[in-house]
Amino acid sequence: MSGTHATTPEPSYLVDTGTRTGVMAWLTTTDHKRIGLLYLYSMMTFFFVGVGIGLVMRLVQLTTFQKLVTAQTYNAMFTVHGVIMIFLFVVPGLPAIFGNFFLPILIGAKDVSFPRLNLASWYFFIAGAILAVLSLFTGGGAPDTGWTFYAPFSLKTGTNVSLAVFAAFVLGFSSMLTGINFITTIHRMRAPGMHWFRMPLMCWALYSTAWIQLLATPIVAITLLLVILERFFGIGIFDPAKGGDPLLYQHLFWIYSHPAVYIMILPAMGAISEILPTFAKRPIFGYKAIAFSSMSIAGVGSLVWAHHMFTSGMSGMALMIFSLLTMVVAVPSAIKVFNWVSTLYKGSIDFQPPLLFALTFIFLFCIGGLTGVMQGALAINVHIHDTYFIVGHFHYVMFGGTGMALFAALLYWFPKMFGKMYSKKAIYASWFPMFIGFNMLYFGMMILGMMGMPRRYYVHLPQFHTMHVIATVGSWFLVLGLVIFFATLIYATFKGEKAEDNPWGGVTLEWTIPSPPPLENFDVIPTITRGPYHFEQEEHP
Amino acid sequence: MNDTLHSHEAPIEHPGYGTFIGVWLLLLLLTGCLVGLSHVSQTYAVWGLMTLTPLKAGLVFYYFMHLKYEGPVFKIVILVTLGTLLIFFALLFSDVAFR
Numbered sequence: 113m114s115g116t117h118a119t120t121p122e123p124s125y126l127v128d129t130g131t132r133t134g135v136m137a138w139l140t141t142t143d144h145k146r147i148g149l150l151y152l153y154s155m156m157t158f159f160f161v162g163v164g165i166g167l168v169m170r171l172v173q174l175t176t177f178q179k180l181v182t183a184q185t186y187n188a189m190f191t192v193h194g195v196i197m198i199f200l201f202v203v204p205g206l207p208a209i210f211g212n213f214f215l216p217i218l219i220g221a222k223d224v225s226f227p228r229l230n231l232a233s234w235y236f237f238i239a240g241a242i243l244a245v246l247s248l249f250t251g252g253g254a255p256d257t258g259w260t261f262y263a264p265f266s267l268k269t270g271t272n273v274s275l276a277v278f279a280a281f282v283l284g285f286s287s288m289l290t291g292i293n294f295i296t297t298i299h300r301m302r303a304p305g306m307h308w309f310r311m312p313l314m315c316w317a318l319y320s321t322a323w324i325q326l327l328a329t330p331i332v333a334i335t336l337l338l339v340i341l342e343r344f345f346g347i348g349i350f351d352p353a354k355g356g357d358p359l360l361y362q363h364l365f366w367i368y369s370h371p372a373v374y375i376m377i378l379p380a381m382g383a384i385s386e387i388l389p390t391f392a393k394r395p396i397f398g399y400k401a402i403a404f405s406s407m408s409i410a411g412v413g414s415l416v417w418a419h420h421m422f423t424s425g426m427s428g429m430a431l432m433i434f435s436l437l438t439m440v441v442a443v444p445s446a447i448k449v450f451n452w453v454s455t456l457y458k459g460s461i462d463f464q465p466p467l468l469f470a471l472t473f474i475f476l477f478c479i480g481g482l483t484g485v486m487q488g489a490l491a492i493n494v495h496i497h498d499t500y501f502i503v504g505h506f507h508y509v510m511f512g513g514t515g516m517a518l519f520a521a522l523l524y525w526f527p528k529m530f531g532k533m534y535s536k537k538a539i540y541a542s543w544f545p546m547f548i549g550f551n552m553l554y555f556g557m558m559i560l561g562m563m564g565m566p567r568r569y570y571v572h573l574p575q576f577h578t579m580h581v582i583a584t585v586g587s588w589f590l591v592l593g594l595v596i597f598f599a600t601l602i603y604a605t606f607k608g609e610k611a612e613d614n615p616w617g618g619v620t621l622e623w624t625i626p627s628p629p630p631l632e633n634f635d636v637i638p639t640i641t642r643g644p645y646h647f648e649q650e651e652h653p
Numbered sequence: 654m655n656d657t658l659h660s661h662e663a664p665i666e667h668p669g670y671g672t673f674i675g676v677w678l679l680l681l682l683l684t685g686c687l688v689g690l691s692h693v694s695q696t697y698a699v700w701g702l703m704t705l706t707p708l709k710a711g712l713v714f715y716y717f718m719h720l721k722y723e724g725p726v727f728k729i730v731i732l733v734t735l736g737t738l739l740i741f742f743a744l745l746f747s748d749v750a751f752r
Binding site for chain 1: 740
């Protein structure tokens with residue numbers, strides 16, 4: 113790659129250079145990096161609200177705190193916890209933060225294709241979040257349906273489901289617009305010489321994710337509108353009392369919401385594919401296999417939705433077909449894991465905090481993924497459906513997978529984003545309680561599920577109590593780890609040492625520009641002459 | 654700018670009114686068939702809808718929406734989109750038709 117450093121350093125994107133300054137400069141910015149940070153700050157705020165609600169829900173399972181909230185409030189809490197964590201944290205997740213910040217830099221562009229639309233996406237996100245919060249305190253109070261808003265209960269409950277689903281509808285626009293923006297950016301704005309197979313794998317992951325965002329989100333948007341129409345006008349499309357089909361709601365909901373799982377996990381996999389080569393100091397093993405597995409996960413993952421409905425009364429034929437398809441989608445996921453492990457094999461491993469969290473991702477994601485394949489088997493699914501096993505499983509995938517990858521990505525790119533370096537010792541110190549607490553909490557949940565503990569129950573039978581105590585104590589360790597982790601990063605933002613331009617020895621484009629990057633990223637658009645992970649050539653030019 | 658673009662495009666020969674009227678009559682005939690099938694039995698009605706309606710939509714796409722005169726990329730995009738939709742319908746029917 114040709115040199116990309118400016119001869120005279122330009123001010124970083126963090127310096128106000130336009131006509132507006134301070135908060136107004138941020139709220140009206142069209143710079144992709146600032147928009148990435150706007151998402152980071154807002155999503156982390158929502159994340160900690162979600163964590164707080166989760167912590168209280170765990171406390172309720174202890175005898176001492178059993179009366180901390182009422183049963184109705186508990187129902188509202190698991191709904192709100194789910195809505196916040198799914199719609200305001202993991203779905204926008206890595207694409208909104210790191211996609212916005214790094215996609216243009218990784219492909220050698222100055223910004224995304226539609227910078228104003230990008231800012232509009234953030235405003236849609238915030239508008240949806242405000243509506244979701246309003247739904248808690250207006251109408252009949254916080255929704256009590258669970259984040260899935262299943263009909264016919266969501267049609268009948270007196271709680272404020274209408275506003276909550278409208279909030280999800282608005283959030284969907286943010287997702288779709290970001291998807292359109294990323295697809296166009298990748299097609300139209302790659303630097304000269306950056307062929308499709310010279311793109312870093314994060315770009316492939318964002319590209320496949322963007323297609324799902326664009327194609328699947330409208331389906332849930334229309335479905336949620338139908339719920340509102342049904343609640344206000346009783347059109348009867350999902351209400352069995354009026355000849356409607358409640359299973360149709362489940363089908364339409366999961367046609368979006370299962371691919372949404374891949375919206376959450378694919379960019380996480382992309383980030384891991386960036387981190388591993390940098391710290392193994394060797395090219396990624398099986399570049400094309402990983403790139404194509406992202407696309408095939410996006411494709412096949414869109415056809416497996418009804419495995420969420422195995423006990424719903426669906427036909428036997430559909431059960432068999434969706435069970436088979438669910439097994440098939442495990443193949444491209446496994447391809448990625450094998451390639452990551454092979455990348456590490458015989459690498460010159462430089463053990464740093466981002467690698468620790470990336471390895472944590474692989475370990476936890478494997479547990480989450482393999483328990484997912486278990487549930488794809490019909491006989492097992494009938495036994496564990498709607499139990500704590502499901503809760504444990506999806507937290508392994510979503511938190512152990514997407515969450516840990518997000519933390520790994522944050523640690524990896526933090527020096528580039530803020531130009532500061534964090535205390536590595538403090539991050540290692542945060543990892544231990546986080547990892548131990550995580551496994552106590554969510555593996556505990558899986559054991560509870562196997563024992564027969566149903567999910568979303570306010571109280572439990574005595575035989576489940578010991579495991580509930582273990583899981584709750586685990587949640588305290590987990591929160592302790594999270595607090596140390598984020599306190600370290602927040603401290604580093606203000607008081608951290610100045611970071612080098614390339615502290616990890618990475619070879620992708622973001623490591624060729626200053627930390628933090630200048631407003632337009634590159635003084636001169638680079639010309640790409642080779643693939644993204646050429647460490648040998650760095651050593652022997 | 655549009656003028657510049659148009660000047661580079663090859664002139665397209667559009668069919669005369671006769672073709673459009675012929676296609677319209679064919680669409681009317683197919684609609685009649687669908688109405689007739691719905692009086693025979695529900696099974697006939699469903700299979701009729703599933704086969705003749707896409708055919709009708711195809712004729713509208715092809716002639717009235719000028720798909721016939723577009724380049725191959727555009728045709729492929731439409732085909733892939735409809736194919737995807739068909740896969741979703743087929744999977745939904747694996748539940749509804751066998752319940």
